Amino acid sequence: MTTTPTASPASAPPALAWGSARLLAGTSEGRADLAAHRAAHGPTHPYDVHRLTMALEAVRLLGHGGAAFPVAAKLRATPAGRRTQVVVNGSEGEPASHKDRTLMRSAPHLILDGAIAVARAVDTRHVSVVVADPAAHASLTAAVRERDDARTVRIVRHAHGYVGGEIRAVTRALSGEPAVPPGRRVLPTVHGVGGHPTFASNVETFAQIGLLLSLGVDQFASVGAADEPGTTLLTVLGDLPHPALAAGAVLEIPTGLPLALLVGSAPGPVLIGGYHGTWLDGPGSLVLSRPSLRAAGAPLNAAVVARLPETTCPLGEVTxxxxxxxxxxxxxxxxxxxxxxxxxxxxxQLLRGAAVEDQALARAGLLRGRGACAHPDGASTFVGSALAVLDEEIRVHRTHGHCGRPWQGVLPTDQEGGAR
Structure with missing residues (x-):
């Protein structure tokens, strides 16, 4: 593992690479300005929509936000035209996740390379980058000023919370409407910003597109898993066996890395996917690629991986x-x-020793499939899987009214997030 420091504020975790950095290349001295970015990644070359779609399909690029939707399919579904919109979603409202903030702060030009390439491919100049983090906003604003091809790119402050960062809420906010999901399953490619077709994805997805334009298909796919070539960013937290990761980090890894190499092979609560994610009792034989994790019932979602240390109360963390x-x-x-x-x-109540685990599980189950957005579904998965993994912990609380360990806040719940 090699260390790639960034110029993030002290409250943010460090950025590291497992092997050679790709997304984080050029950031070892801090934020990569345009000259440093071009020195690390070289020039990009315009792709028409057909060539870009074929390249995305060849490397099986999936969205690096929550849904892991095939990017080529999304591009194919986006009508070209001067009124079509491109939206880079940099909201990242989950306190445990820092990967998109790290990219925006340290590698803004890689994100802009991808966004501008998509805009050119669909014949539009309407590109909006929405961002809540002040340091990321400053970095992207400076990046737009550093390049001639970004004059029509808008950097938009979007501090509307976790649910307000859902992509349909984002497109509504950009349309001058309330930043809440619309309660109907209309895709942005059909009805997005201002009612126009919109290609929208998260920050890392656009950075991956920029990297593909820099490396080309063969080099991009030369590392990583066969079902999802390349590298990906994770935010890692908790009790990890690597000293450099002990306090948490944003970590670039080749896809297909065995989960046990990252979190250790011992049993114990491991969270995959963040606060809409899934709890597991240890890593088992899982590998870190989106298709394989989804097939195992533990989608990568926000790309947060956490192992709780034995010194904290796991039920307190979940609560x-x-x-x-x-x-x-x-x-x-x-x-x-x-x-x-x-x-x-x-x-x-469960934390204080009440025998209400069946009630907790039932209430969590009632959330699923009934909300205006995916927030209740994600919360149901987080709570339901935790109750299954923490059955012994729950028995201890029921017997003694506590487990004897303090809640340490390993899983952050403040909006700044940060490593612990």
């Missing part, structure tokens, strides 16, 4: 996050407004 998830409700549907607080209250 704190469940409370935070309840606070993120926009209040537009019952499962969020009533259901999530009810789940959080039941977990607090």
């Amino acid at each position: 704190a996050v469940a409370g935070w998830l309840a606070e993120q409700s926009t209040g537009q549907c019952g499962p969020c407004y009533f259901g999530l607080p009810a789940v959080a209250r039941t977990l607090h």
Whole structure:
């Protein structure tokens, strides 16, 4: 593993690469300005929509936000035209995740390379980058000023919370509407910003597109897993066996890395995917690629991987996050407004030793498939999988009213996030 430091604020985790850095290349001295970016990645070459789609398909690029949707299919579904919109979603509202903030702060030009390439391919100049983090906003604003081909790129402050960062909420906000999901399953490629077709994805996806334009198909696919070539960024937290990762980090890895190499092979609570993710009792034989993790029922989602140390109360960690998830409700549907607080209250009772695990599991299950967006579904998965993994921990709390360990806040619930 090689270390790649960035110029992130002290509250942010360091950035490291497992092997050779690709997305993080050129950031060892801090934020890569345009000259440093071109020295690391070289020039990009315009691709028409057909060539870009074929290249994306050849490397099997998936979205690096939550849904892991094939990027080539999304591009193919986006009508070309002067009113078509391109949206880079840099909201990253989950406190545990720092990967997109790291890219925006340290490698803004790689993101812009990808966004501008997509805009050219679909014959539009409408590119918007939405971002909540002030340091990331400053970095991207400076990057736009550093290059001639970004004069029409808008950098938009978007501090509307976790659910407000959902892509349909983002496109509504950019259209001058409330930053809440619309409650109907209309894709942005059909009806996005201002009612126009919109190609929208998260920050790392656009950086991956920029990297593909720099490396070409063969070199891009020369590392990583066969089902998802290349590298990917993770935010890692908790009790990890590598000294450099002990306090948490943003880590670039080749896809296909065995999970046990990262978190150790011992059993114990491991979270895959962040606060809409899945708890496992140890890494088993899982490997870190989106297709394989989805097939195993533990999607990578926000690309957060955490192993809880034995010094913290795991039920306390889960309860704190469940409370935070309840606070993120926009209040537009019952499962969020009533259901999530009810789940959080039941977990607090469980934490104090009440025999309410069946009630907690039932309440979490009632959230699924009933919300205006995926927030209740994600919270249900997080809580339900935790209850399954922490059955022995729950028995200890029921017997003694506590487990004897303090809650250390390994899983952050403050908006700044940060490593612990």
